[in-house]
Amino acid sequence: MSVEIRGLTKRFGSYTALGGVDLAVEDGAFYALLGPSGSGKTTLLRIIAGLDFPDAGVVRFAGEDVQGRDARDRQVGFVFQHYALFRHLSVFENVAFGLRVRPRAARPPAAEIKARVEELLALVQLESLAGRYPGQLSGGQRQRVALARALAIEPRVLLLDEPFGALDAKVRKELRRWLRALHQRLGLTSMFVTHDQEEALELADQVVVMNQGRIEQIGAPRAIYEQPATPFVYEFLGGANRLPCLVQGGVIELFGTRLARPAPAGIEGPAFLFVRPQDLTLVPGGGQGSLAATIESVVTTGPSYRLDLRLPGLAVPLEAELPQAEFDRLQLAPRTQIALTPRRFGLFAAEDAPAAAAAAAAEPPLRLVVGE
């Protein structure tokens, strides 16, 4: 079932949780709502579920406005961040709950409930734990019980709030793959909230990047990562170096050096150039159309090397990342003079960037951390 959101706003006192959000989720899609804490992503999810109410705006399920519908009538499967399993009920009864509370006329007979619960427990691979209580389960098992319980009511939409937030790294990776496979199998319209960009990029068909109650960009994981639409997305996803520059007649001038690549149309005057650490080409020595820099320090992160580069005229060191093989080939060491060329970059007019700077200061941009 498709979900459509139009002009959704929500304020808590003087704090704006959602400032006019539009979103269309097509039937069967898997969407990630990605953003720092306080970006409004959980509020958006709760409004779709009917657990919170917007100040203005519409939520439509398959074209039908659901504003007047209580959460219990929306047929939405919701997996809570801390699972909210019924602690006094066994795994079996947790999953059966949604079927048992149906009105008498719609309630399946006991044998059918049993069959359905067993089927769901098999789906989440927990058949052997049906008699256990939530307190006797591991985090990953609880998460799967919560999922089976949400699926029991045959939801039209599945919503997951930070589904992997409370799990350790190994379980998280396994469950992520498993959830992805499950979605492909069930084809259920699903949305999940996360602050972990790796999670969003790996799982979702479409990633919705949110910041301060607004949507910054919607797109496929690859598109979002490769063509960030705003400075915020650049810095939040993967991290980026921010370099002040000047655009004159389509030519980018960076610390007195004119780049060979032209500027995109429409940007003129002071601007910021965003370049990811792994999108920098380093050559020992110097070269035409490239920036001169000095290597300040080198740190290995395992499969790659991270270099802090000192650029004359820039207060903070520039960050570059090289694969191990490349680093070995170039034979780089601290204090080496190098020439720097951005392979791929984003350019934003200076007046568009300060807002992003404020956001970045409030929440330091997350870097890709392997095996966090």
Add this chain to the structure above:
Amino acid sequence: MATLASFAPARPATTDQPLVRWLLIGLALAFLGLFLLLPLLAVFVEALRGGVMAYLAAVVEPDALAAMRLTLLVAGIAVPLNLAFGLVAAWAIAKFEFAGKSFLISLIDLPFSVSPVLSGLIYVLLFGAHGLLGPWLAAHDIKIVFAVPGIVLATIFVTFPFVARELIPLMQEQGTEEEQAARMLGASGWQIFRRITLPNVKWGLLYGVLLCNARAMGEFGAVSVVSGHIRGLTNTMPLHVEILYNEYNFIAAFAVASLLSLLALLTLVLKAALEWRAAGGEQRR
């Protein structure tokens, strides 16, 4: 108890001399024995001083039986009412945000901070012959003070906070996520309450009811003011004990008192059992 055992440190918490330790423990035990155990024993010794037959005679004496019936009746009305009230109040306070919430919380505590005599007196002032509503009640031939309704009202007032006080922290700790989950699964408000909220607090609720009941049966001050002390009619067990004692009928007084003591002991045993049960539930989580 389980909690104590699990916290038993590998190394003692203090490095005091064993002598000091035993002295302190001995002191505490002596204090308990002198002020709690000895009086309790004395009640039973005094009650049985005239032999078992005299004891039984005092217990089955018509006025004593009437006092027991009245005590059971009063507790039978006050406890269920305060159970319902406490549950509703705790539910509202723990699960919802509303204006005047802190005022309601302090109001619930009021009976604990007011002297029981005063608790009785307010009903005399309100419903007594010279009270605020006295003339109207007299005109309609309704007797509250110096009758059973007054005793019930005073008992309700005094035992008001027990259930709510027990449940509020428990419900607050549990939060509302399970209720929200139940709602998402299609449960109605009543279903959520009956299938989720209530089972989650059932041990705490029983515990509160137990304490409420013990107080309802044992209350003296407030009931004494509104009762009128009419033998066989408005005497509860504690009041009956007092009357017998004042008449120097010590064996009978202590015999009835021993029944109240037994109630207290039973309450303690049940309370310990509930706590043990609740701790077991905690571990299961």
